[in-house]
Amino acid sequence: MSPRPLMFFGTTNLDLCFNVERLPTPGESLMGSLKRNAGGKGANQAVAAARLGLRPSFYTRLGDDDAGRSLLQALREAGVCLDAIAVCPGEISGSALVLVGDDGSNMIVIDAGANANVTPSLVEKAAEFIERDAIVVAEMGMPVGALNHLFAMKSVKGFELIFNPAPVRAGLSAAAWTSVDFVTPNQTEAFELTGVEVHDFDSAAHAAGKLLDLGPRAALITLGAQGAYYADASASFALRAFPVKVVDTTAAGDAFNGAFAASLAQRLPIRQAIKKALAVAALCVTRRGAQSAMPSSEAVDEFLK
Numbered sequence: 001m002s003p004r005p006l007m008f009f010g011t012t013n014l015d016l017c018f019n020v021e022r023l024p025t026p027g028e029s030l031m032g033s034l035k036r037n038a039g040g041k042g043a044n045q046a047v048a049a050a051r052l053g054l055r056p057s058f059y060t061r062l063g064d065d066d067a068g069r070s071l072l073q074a075l076r077e078a079g080v081c082l083d084a085i086a087v088c089p090g091e092i093s094g095s096a097l098v099l100v101g102d103d104g105s106n107m108i109v110i111d112a113g114a115n116a117n118v119t120p121s122l123v124e125k126a127a128e129f130i131e132r133d134a135i136v137v138a139e140m141g142m143p144v145g146a147l148n149h150l151f152a153m154k155s156v157k158g159f160e161l162i163f164n165p166a167p168v169r170a171g172l173s174a175a176a177w178t179s180v181d182f183v184t185p186n187q188t189e190a191f192e193l194t195g196v197e198v199h200d201f202d203s204a205a206h207a208a209g210k211l212l213d214l215g216p217r218a219a220l221i222t223l224g225a226q227g228a229y230y231a232d233a234s235a236s237f238a239l240r241a242f243p244v245k246v247v248d249t250t251a252a253g254d255a256f257n258g259a260f261a262a263s264l265a266q267r268l269p270i271r272q273a274i275k276k277a278l279a280v281a282a283l284c285v286t287r288r289g290a291q292s293a294m295p296s297s298e299a300v301d302e303f304l305k
């Protein structure tokens with residue numbers, strides 16, 4: 001059977017990543033080495049799915065600038081369908097300044113740029129690209145008003161909705177919450193949404209119960225090196241992370257979300273979809289970077305042998 005259509009809504013950023021010996025103090029100048037990486041949560045998730053052999057659509061908003069062109073090229077090379085993407089003259093593409101110290105500590109400043117200009121009516125236009133029986137994935141970097149509008153379209157369009165509440169913010173309407181099929185926070189986001197500190201599978205179960213009270217059909221909490229916890233009205237289970245040698249945890253959550261969505265699109269049952277997402281995220285943390293760290297389906301099959 002052919003895979004279900006898959007569409008991501010989210011942000012794209014040019015990440016300016018400086019490796020520095022240690023983070024600077026106010027007023028201090030330091031030497032560092034710079035790498036420009038394609039990033040943004042939505043873009044990373046779409047690339048993770050494309051590497052697994054799908055051709056997901058992606059809606060994002062970019063400026064008509066050098067950064068926008070190189071970000072588009074990265075998405076094109078990964079095999080993401082660019083038809084829904086808006087490239088807007090006069091706007092500046094989103095960017096992030098990332099400082100990483102030798103001890104792994106970091107400082108990040110984001111200029112949302114064109115990402116901040118996504119309005120409800122633009123989302124409505126982009127939603128024309130959502131096909132029948134599609135899986136839609138949305139993260140929280142887009143303006144919340146646009147997300148509320150997208151989620152409200154679910155009743156008409158009939159898609160299945162994965163909501164990754166990152167970066168977590170308030171403002172999603174009660175009605176929008178009830179449109180969500182899978183909410184996929186990490187530990188910090190689960191705490192922000194429920195007030196429950198998630199440090200193990202027991203506390204994840206408690207937080208998942210509170211997440212379900214918000215209205216989604218299922219909660220899927222990621223717990224870093226521990227794994228993931230799933231709960232819906234009739235089932236709940238925890239799956240352990242694959243033990244790997246960690247090099248860089250950037251975009252682990254994006255790898256997980258992109259792979260979970262891709263696996264559902266490939267019609268895997270939920271438990272198997274989560275297991276594959278854990279494998280993809282484990283491989284992601286063994287490599288440097290964000291989009292460049294997303295593994296191919298061959299690498300994942302080899303890892304799971």
Ligand code: ADP
Pocket residue numbers: 186187222223224225226227228241242243244246249250251252253254256277278279281282285
């Ligand atoms: P985020 O990157 O959004 O903060 P997490 O830290 O929860 O999200 O990581 C997401 C997923 O990435 C985890 O559920 C796990 O599958 C994988 N992962 C993260 N860190 C590790 C690790 N040290 N070892 C193995 N897998 C990891």
